[in-house]
Amino acid sequence: MELIANNNTEHMVLDHSEVVTNTSLNFIEANTEKVTLEHLKNKCTIPVFAKDNETTISHYQFINETLDIVHAQFPQTNLKAPDIRVSHVVKGRIPSAIGKPAKELMEHEKTIYYERCAFVIELPQFKQIINGNELALCIGGVRAYNQENLYSRKSLEKFKMFVGYQNKVCTNLCISTDGFTNEIRIGSILDLNQNIQNLLSTYDKDAHLNKMEAMANYALTEEQFGHLVGKARMFQHLSKSEQQGKFPLQLNDSQINNVVKEYYNCPNFKRSENGNINMWNLYNLFTEANKSSYIDSNFERNVNTYQYVNHLVESLKSDSASYYII
Incomplete structure (x- = not known):
């Protein structure tokens, strides 16, 4: 697998001010850490398909395009900044650092990207009280490079999307069957729009809320x-x-x-x-x-x-x- 060169190498270092360390209220724990959208944009390299050197769709593109689509779908909603969790960091180095011992690498000579990324975008205007708990409508997604064959030629890439609720008492996600698509396959980031619209149109939020409310009975x-x-x-x-x-x-x-x-x-x-x-x-x-x-x-x-x-x-x-x- 190869990486696209990023000429802005001084911005590739992980700035710990962009990593949120509070883990008390995360929608996922495992071995993840919280990062900002700007960190993904400016400080991460982008994997490519090795056989033809075609670029993959980056985590930043996926999340940013989803934000744009949600803005268009809900223009009157003040969206919160996406909550982004990443895991399985892949480390590298810039070309001038080839052959240099790892312990001698300077920060600007190191590169990173994350194999897996999940995010949640909250729509704060759409809130419900279910069984005494406040729930907020959310849209989110997952990208995992480990589910792609990056050693081959460019092919349709796999993404996961959901629309559902987050329990604000504990940040637990509440995802129904019709609010989740396990395998969106797209060839470019422009193809994402229709898939998200299809997901939003098939999701029955009233039925979802009614079933969750009935659980307490x-x-x-x-x-x-x-x-x-x-x-x-x-x-x-x-x-x-x-x-x-x-x-x-x-x-x-x-x-x-x-x-x-x-x-x-x-x-x-x-x-x-x-x-x-x-x-x-x-x-x-x-x-x-x-x-x-x-x-x-x-x-x-x-x-x-x-x-x-x-x-x-x-x-x-x-x-x-x-x-x-x-």
Whole structure:
């Protein structure tokens, strides 16, 4: 894989004033750090497709174009600056530093770009109160170079987009099935516009809000919660034939353990005094645990938790059998 040369090399150094270190309220944790849009624009190199040296669409282009599209779609909305998280930094050096020992490199001789990037743009005018929590409408996306074959010739590039809500109590993302597209394939940044418009047109925010509001009407007892936790951990080890017909939960063991821990300790979404936990609180425990997922799988798992909790709600509502509920 090759990189496009950036002649503005003195601006490639990571300025720590552009990295926000507060991790108490991030929409994703994992191994990510928060950066600014200007940092991505001015201080990061851009990977290219190795066989033909054609440029990829950069993280900056992706986010900036999305901002322009959202501005056009919601002209009366005062958008907040995008919340950007990056991970898996790829380090390099400028040509004049070839052969120089790493420990002797000066800051202006170092280059970087990030393999993975996720962002959220909040539309503060579109807020709702659901089950006592303030939710804000958001639009966001993911770009992960590890999902591209950069050693080949230029091809359609993969992006992920969502429109949904963010719980302002805990910054948990609430993404529904129709508000997420897992595989936008585009050849240039100009192709992004139509894909975002298609996503916005298919997203039913009223249905999304109604389903989230209904979650608080159903609850699990402590015994049912314990059964669910055990079954969720067992599901991962079932054979493929045994998994058929059972709703998959994509959280891993450590994330399920975190759900159990917060069932007892979370100040906002823990169990009630009698041990019961309503499905809204359980949903938020799941989305909180999902913050430890890497950028390239985070949105998919977020959607999965939404589908999973709604599966549980339907089982309780109709008193029908479920693998997870006794």
